[in-house]
Amino acid sequence: MASCLCRYRWRFLFFCWPCILLLPIYIYVSLSLTYVMKHGTHPVLPIHFIASGIKLSRDLAPHPEESFWRNELNSGAIWNIIQYMTDSQQNPILNPRHLAANPPGVSNKTKRRRSRNGCSPDYEINQIMPDFLTLPKQMKDFVTSMHCRDYPLIIDPLDVCDRGPLAKSRAPTLLLAIKTQTADFVNREAIRETWGRSGRIKSRGGRQRLVRRVFLLGKSKDLRIEEKLQLESDKYGDILQWEFIDTFFNLTLKDVLFWDWFSRRCPHARFIFKGDDDVFVRTPALLDYLPAKETNGSFSNGSRQPNKMETFVLGDVIHRAMPIRSNGTKYYIPQSFFKGVYPSYPGGGGVVYSSSLAHRLLEVSQRVHLFPIDDVYLGMCLQRLGVYPIHHPAFLTFDFPKDKIKEPCAYHTILLVHKRSPAEMFQLWTETSTPSSECRNAKLRV
Ligand SMILES: *[C@@H]1O[C@H](CO)[C@@H](O)[C@H](O)[C@H]1NC(C)=O
Numbered sequence: 001m002a003s004c005l006c007r008y009r010w011r012f013l014f015f016c017w018p019c020i021l022l023l024p025i026y027i028y029v030s031l032s033l034t035y036v037m038k039h040g041t042h043p044v045l046p047i048h049f050i051a052s053g054i055k056l057s058r059d060l061a062p063h064p065e066e067s068f069w070r071n072e073l074n075s076g077a078i079w080n081i082i083q084y085m086t087d088s089q090q091n092p093i094l095n096p097r098h099l100a101a102n103p104p105g106v107s108n109k110t111k112r113r114r115s116r117n118g119c120s121p122d123y124e125i126n127q128i129m130p131d132f133l134t135l136p137k138q139m140k141d142f143v144t145s146m147h148c149r150d151y152p153l154i155i156d157p158l159d160v161c162d163r164g165p166l167a168k169s170r171a172p173t174l175l176l177a178i179k180t181q182t183a184d185f186v187n188r189e190a191i192r193e194t195w196g197r198s199g200r201i202k203s204r205g206g207r208q209r210l211v212r213r214v215f216l217l218g219k220s221k222d223l224r225i226e227e228k229l230q231l232e233s234d235k236y237g238d239i240l241q242w243e244f245i246d247t248f249f250n251l252t253l254k255d256v257l258f259w260d261w262f263s264r265r266c267p268h269a270r271f272i273f274k275g276d277d278d279v280f281v282r283t284p285a286l287l288d289y290l291p292a293k294e295t296n297g298s299f300s301n302g303s304r305q306p307n308k309m310e311t312f313v314l315g316d317v318i319h320r321a322m323p324i325r326s327n328g329t330k331y332y333i334p335q336s337f338f339k340g341v342y343p344s345y346p347g348g349g350g351v352v353y354s355s356s357l358a359h360r361l362l363e364v365s366q367r368v369h370l371f372p373i374d375d376v377y378l379g380m381c382l383q384r385l386g387v388y389p390i391h392h393p394a395f396l397t398f399d400f401p402k403d404k405i406k407e408p409c410a411y412h413t414i415l416l417v418h419k420r421s422p423a424e425m426f427q428l429w430t431e432t433s434t435p436s437s438e439c440r441n442a443k444l445r446v
């Protein structure tokens with residue numbers, strides 16, 4: 001019996017010797033793991049993590065000094081703060097339930113604000129903007145009314161585009177939407193008779209295309225010319241007017257309100273030209289330049305190509321512009337209002353985009369806070385859609401480069417030029433409609 005036990009003990013020792021050796025290691029590992037799980041060895045991350053940047057060094061290209069995060073952009077500038085809040089509210093990852101409960105663009109806060117004081121000025125804003133009292137008048141006016149964009153229509157032309165069952169087949173190829181002010185009657189007359197003619201227009205290539213026209217206006221303070229505008233509207237049916245004061249910083253309202261009008265009254269137009277009333281446009285050449293029939297993007301093998309039409313926007317594209325910081329200029333934007341670089345945008349003198357893009361712009365604009373400069377605002381909306389505007393050198397929103405204007409056939413190489421008087425519009429229209437043999441085959445500027 002004893003010898004038997006002895007034999008087993010030896011066997012036991014022989015097999016378990018490695019286990020016994022490993023036991024301290026096992027205890028050590030378990031203890032460490034328990035400790036790590038309880039206390040953690042990682043440093044606690046700050047709520048707003050900021051990666052430290054790389055300083056300028058001889059061996060490296062210039063890098064951000066402090067941080068890669070644009071934190072400081074969202075502090076101290078009221079537009080950035082409001083937009084940052086809107087973005088966070090709309091962010092489906094940060095705020096999934098909120099998004100489901102509210103339609104895009106309508107947060108409870110803005111809802112409350114709108115219903116509380118309608119579109120009346122919000123003077124409490126100067127508590128948020130410390131330098132409010134030193135701002136120029138147009139900036140003050142903008143800031144106190146920037147929460148509002150629901151202005152009713154005063155004049156709503158119903159017959160610009162066909163309605164009813166034939167609306168789609170009789171939709172215009174190009175809808176001209178021209179920014180103008182009540183007093184600029186002469187400009188409107190010149191446009192109606194030259195580059196802004198409504199009806200079937202022969203393109204340079206000889207095809208007939210349907211073109212329609214509307215003028216976009218706010219209200220002027222002069223009641224007498226307002227009466228004349230009503231007469232003008234009765235005669236031409238191309239006046240579109242809203243109940244807001246027509247100032248430079250209110251031009252963005254013409255974009256957002258026009259997109260809304262367009263989606264209801266002329267949704268099938270294929271392209272939109274939006275521009276100023278002091279430009280000359282070579283409409284027949286522009287008609288040829290517009291991309292041909294809209295492809296739906298679906299191949300028979302089931303793969304989907306991104307729809308080119310949904311991203312079509314063409315103009316004189318300005319890149320990486322900085323806000324103008326000198327008080328006293330028309331474009332002055334103080335630091336306390338906006339910080340950062342403007343996104344790429346097509347100059348507001350004249351820009352062409354597809355109707356499918358216009359519908360997307362209407363939607364995205366509800367999530368982009370109003371900005372006082374209308375073409376920059378368009379750029380901000382495009383940026384959010386991930387759409388890059390296409391630059392075309394034939395859009396001369398800053399007029400011809402020096403001396404180029406003297407070249408023969410100069411006007412036969414452009415699509416748009418700013419700025420031209422009504423008298424010049426007539427003269428240029430005649431000149432470009434009946435080109436001399438020398439200019440007949442002039443190519444667009446590249
Ligand atoms: C927003 O308003 C809805 C009702 O209109 C309400 O149910 C919801 O709780 C509100 N959300 C917030 C964040 O106040």
Ligand SMILES: *[C@@H]1O[C@H](CO)[C@@H](O)[C@H](O)[C@H]1NC(C)=O
Pocket residue numbers: 134135136137327328
């Ligand atoms: C900007 O100009 C206005 C007058 O146009 C003046 O009242 C104001 O003090 C100026 N503000 C700054 C910050 O210079």
Ligand SMILES: *[C@@H]1O[C@H](CO)[C@@H](O)[C@H](O)[C@H]1NC(C)=O
Pocket residue numbers: 121138139141142145243244245246247249250
């Ligand atoms: C824009 O129009 C509104 C409504 O008429 C007005 O209250 C506001 O002062 C205008 N804004 C500017 C910058 O002129």
Ligand SMILES: *[C@@H]1O[C@H](CO)[C@@H](O)[C@H](O)[C@H]1NC(C)=O
Pocket residue numbers: 299301302303
């Ligand atoms: C589908 O067809 C298009 C054009 O015919 C082609 O460019 C694309 O590569 C095809 N896709 C697949 C997945 O075969």
